[in-house]
Amino acid sequence: MPENIAEPLLKWYDKNKRILPWRDKDNAYYTWVSEIMLQQTRVEAVKPYFQRFIQELPDVAALAAAPEERIIKLWEGLGYYSRVRNMQKAAVQVMEEYGGRMPEDFETLLSLKGIGRYTAGAIASIAYGKKVPAVDGNVLRVYARLTENRGDIMKQSVRKSVENDLTGQMSEDRPGDFNQAMMELGAVVCVPNGAAKCEECPLGHFCLARKHGTVEELPVKAPKKARTIEQRTVLVIQDGVGTAIRKRPDTGLLAGLYELPNVEGHLTEKAALARVKAMGLEPLRIEALPDAKHIFSHIEWRMCAYRIAVSSLEEAPQGEFLFVDKRESDKKYAIPSAFRTYTRYMKEENS
Numbered sequence: 255m256p257e258n259i260a261e262p263l264l265k266w267y268d269k270n271k272r273i274l275p276w277r278d279k280d281n282a283y284y285t286w287v288s289e290i291m292l293q294q295t296r297v298e299a300v301k302p303y304f305q306r307f308i309q310e311l312p313d314v315a316a317l318a319a320a321p322e323e324r325i326i327k328l329w330e331g332l333g334y335y336s337r338v339r340n341m342q343k344a345a346v347q348v349m350e351e352y353g354g355r356m357p358e359d360f361e362t363l364l365s366l367k368g369i370g371r372y373t374a375g376a377i378a379s380i381a382y383g384k385k386v387p388a389v390d391g392n393v394l395r396v397y398a399r400l401t402e403n404r405g406d407i408m409k410q411s412v413r414k415s416v417e418n419d420l421t422g423q424m425s426e427d428r429p430g431d432f433n434q435a436m437m438e439l440g441a442v443v444c445v446p447n448g449a450a451k452c453e454e455c456p457l458g459h460f461c462l463a464r465k466h467g468t469v470e471e472l473p474v475k476a477p478k479k480a481r482t483i484e485q486r487t488v489l490v491i492q493d494g495v496g497t498a499i500r501k502r503p504d505t506g507l508l509a510g511l512y513e514l515p516n517v518e519g520h521l522t523e524k525a526a527l528a529r530v531k532a533m534g535l536e537p538l539r540i541e542a543l544p545d546a547k548h549i550f551s552h553i554e555w556r557m558c559a560y561r562i563a564v565s566s567l568e569e570a571p572q573g574e575f576l577f578v579d580k581r582e583s584d585k586k587y588a589i590p591s592a593f594r595t596y597t598r599y600m601k602e603e604n605s
């Protein structure tokens with residue numbers, strides 16, 4: 255690692271940093287919430303979620319005490335719902351064991367549910383000024399290019415050696431800003447896919463990849479395993495007043511969330527009607543809806559769908575389904591974005 259990157263990096267950051275609702279607040283809870291939301295989601299998409307979440311649950315105590323259905327609803331659309339469930343478990347732990355104040359120390363933060371090395375480093379350095387690194391994908395990219403390091407960035411051993419190296423580089427007085435500056439540089443200048451803006455980079459002078467023309471070869475990342483493709487048929491089952499939804503099992507993919515009924519495979523119209531009859535309902539009409547696709551981290555759903563009008567949803571087996579209109583579902587029941595194409599066909603109002 256070249257010496258003295260901190261000074262030009264911080265100078266650049268002071269001039270160019272984006273204004274973000276969680277930035278410059280010295281509030282460990284804000285840092286925590288934003289960092290968890292930002293895993294897998296873009297900054298622009300996170301902003302409104304963050305504001306809504308903080309407005310309703312302004313501190314650790316409020317998060318610890320909130321009903322689970324409510325926090326899931328506030329998270330709806332961000333995906334990876336175990337993240338917010340773990341946050342709540344950690345909030346309860348902070349209330350019970352640390353008097354409601356987020357711990358300052360990296361190792362203690364790491365012991366909280368759902369907080370990994372990156373998030374612990376971000377909270378300790380940004381909110382409490384501790385000299386610990388916070389290495390995310392952006393930082394790894396900048397580092398790999400700067401040092402022309404060809405280690406596989408998916409490996410823990412490579413990440414740990416990056417952390418060690420960066421700790422030696424961090425400024426004593428502004429470790430939080432140093433970490434944020436590295437992340438920001440990766441997010442807006444040292445970007446992936448052939449778009450790195452090396453001519454604007456405050457570290458261009460030190461950068462080995464730039465010097466040797468290897469920017470696009472770095473970072474090295476072992477290829478991911480291919481996703482499993484699953485075919486599903488979604489059934490939008492409606493009577494004059496509502497649409498059927500049901501709760502998913504408490505474990506596994508999208509655990510505990512609500513969904514439109516769906517089954518494995520791509521059913522024909524005839525098979526879909528038979529399915530609905532087997533539920534004890536009397537179908538009146540069927541209409542094919544557009545196909546849709548949703549990508550999870552390891553699975554891809556390829557969906558076909560039907561809207562099926564039935565005589566009355568009350569004939570369905572008790573307890574398996576809830577019958578709701580769109581407004582009620584928007585207010586109370588978190589339906590994951592995998593079903594977004596089809597939730598817009600839900601009945602507007604149950605009146």
Ligand code: SF4
Nearest residue numbers: 399444452455458461
């Ligand atoms: S000079 Fe280019 S490749 Fe090197 S750190 Fe800056 S933006 Fe990244």
